[in-house]
Amino acid sequence: MSIKTHQFEVVIVGGGGAGLMAALYASKGASTAVISKLYPSRSHTGAAQGGISAAIGNLEEDHPEWHTYDTVKGSDYLGDQDAIEFMCYKAPELIYELEHMGLPFDRTKEGRILQRPFGGHTNNKTGKPVRRACHAADRTGHMILQTLYQQCIKNNVNFFDEFQVLDLIMVNGKAAGVVAIELATGDIHVFHAKAVIITTGGWGRMWEITSNAYAYTGDGAAMVLRKGLPLQDMEFFQFHPTGIYKLGILITEGVRGEGGVLINDKGERFMEKYAPTVKDLASRDVVSRAMYIEMKEGRGINGQRYLYLDVRPETVNKYAKIDGRTNPDGTPYQVTGEEILHKLPDIIDFCKTYLGIDPIKEPMPVQPTAHYAMGGIPTNVKTEVLSDEKGTVVPGLYAAGETACVSVHGANRLGTNSLLDLVVFGKEAGIHAAEYARGAEFAPLPDDAADFARAQLDSIRNSKGNERVADIAAEMKQVMMDKVGVFRVEEGMQEALDKIRELKERFKHIHIDDTGKVFNTDLLTAWEVSNLLDLAEITTASALARKESRGAHSRDDYPKRDDQNWLKHTLAWARGDGDIELRYKPVVITKYEPKERVY
């Protein structure tokens, strides 16, 4: 089989928000290519809805310092405070930069960017929700993705669309390129590079109920893991409180930002019990746990595993009055159905399409849905990938966005901070990778550069067992949902780990139907499942070891946060044959000493 070779100074793997932002900046100073398994405009950044936070204070007093504190607190003190401060202080300039690129933010009547409240974002003096999330209706991620893609076209960025990157090429401990398969032809391509930026997004497809796209299979993280590099804080995976019942499709927190409330079977607005100050706008981990408790205690709707999210104007207005919520000019906050439709058009459309209901007239059935990886490829603030707990940099290798762990989200991410993370650190990645490339030479490529990638595909293509990949994937999703979900215990997680290892063994005996070259999604779907299995194993092993409850990692058998023993990041290596090595590194604490987290 012939191999096609390309050479670029910087190669970016993944065409979502982080990848495109990196491309815009890398291409200013270095020859750059973006390699994406989808057309970039199909990336999952486009599914983000509610907003992107920055303390620009267009509607009320706000400060980057407040944003920083809220993010530290939201992270349950596991986020690195230097990185969080960096991100939150950069946020305003990044928002203006996006606006200058043409992003169509919604506007105030003064013509400035409109902002809405979001979970965990507060006025630090009053503790009440603050309007910090800049938005474009409920398709903010779509507009960020489109705007960045458009700007990349304007700046003649090179794209390799529908190329699946399979392997990272390392030469003498430095990144030297990647190996990819072109979907349309099945040809293998080697991309020789001085620097590689990984921006491949998350892995929510590991769980049965998820808001994530089919494409979210953690390819980049799994690839790095196979190179003998560690993954950080993998036990922390966010369950968003409001996914459409059974489907998992995201219903933005912006619904609650606009005044929507969660209601149980008794008609109670139960969040006031769990978070007396901010109620429905508590952090996502807090809300998802509260929902599980409500359902466990029999207050799910009709005893089922869902609750109502109610944004009917009469409900919004009732609770706005009880909460004393006001507009920026001090008048009481009141909404009409028309205004809700205008602010949340896609949510209304999703509900009509998938549930046959109109949220302006009926409440929406929701349940927590696997949503976001706080953990991932460890990096420093310059987005350089780290190879150990001492902070040793892997030369030429960068990561940004959801697949990276800087760590700005710690144990729980605040809503809107993911979009901020990907523009802030996508930009850093582009700048630093190009700078590195300017001072570096192309490492000579080994002759066998593509061998490992081809061997992986061949082993799938030639496997002659009886196992269906779909069965293996379904069993993984089920056990992860049941045992490594919102609430966890020792026994359950051990069961999950055993199951994942059994599934990995069974994966050696799969067979696929399609052995052709052209657009072989049967082959690539199987490869993606192998990535998910590797990450599921790491996630579960990291979770089993952490004997405390913090952020999204909530254990019935260790219900308290334990700063004495566990105020530290997990690093996990896959040493082969199920041998997972765990090491730990301290959290960077600058200004905010850990204290009890109350909303």
Added chain:
Amino acid sequence: MQVTLKILRYNPEKDAQPHYERYSLDAEPTDRILDVLEKIKAYQDGTLTFRRSCAHGICGSCAMRINGRNRLACKTLLQTLDTSKEITIEPILGLPKVKDLVVDMTVFFENYRKVMPYFINDEPLPEDGRERLQSPEERERFDDTTKCILCGACTTACPTFWGDNQYLGPSAIVNAHRFIFDSRDRGAAERLKILAGNNGVFRCRTAFNCTEACPREIKITKAIAEVKRAILTGRLD
């Protein structure tokens, strides 16, 4: 319930011509066509090939012809179709077939790039470094066309495009409209010149197929009419 899908299959490595194959299976009325295709691929025939990603109508991967109409597979529920009959699934028209329901989108994205689908304004930024101002009314003016997800359902439903894929097509015009009517943008004159050309808006025959096909319910024919009017009057109101 039992459903039967009649799917147009084509594997360039094996088939001289596309042909139909039928698949019957159990499904729920609330299943999306995408769910059904996934089940077929998972348990009946792994060679069945289609694109998909987000599964809720926002990424634009899974545009296909469902009973002769361009739809997103992930936004089409079985209960909205007549399941007592076979459901016909075919690739979108007017683009070269790659395999089964996958078509070559190259020309579609080339046409998109031709209309300068990006924000243009080289004037100095506000001195305070903050946002350019835009009133809610000015923002509303182009709101509809910002919804486009580049799925191709409109362009590949257009009879003019079927006849000649050098016609820029509804999707490219929608994306030009998004900038032409943005009060902050300064590239309208250049874009309108492109759209007034031989492959531009005046090849639109107002068949309305595009508007009917759009899964985002963008009023595409109206947007095209507004672009035509802007060219003819030289005004952007």
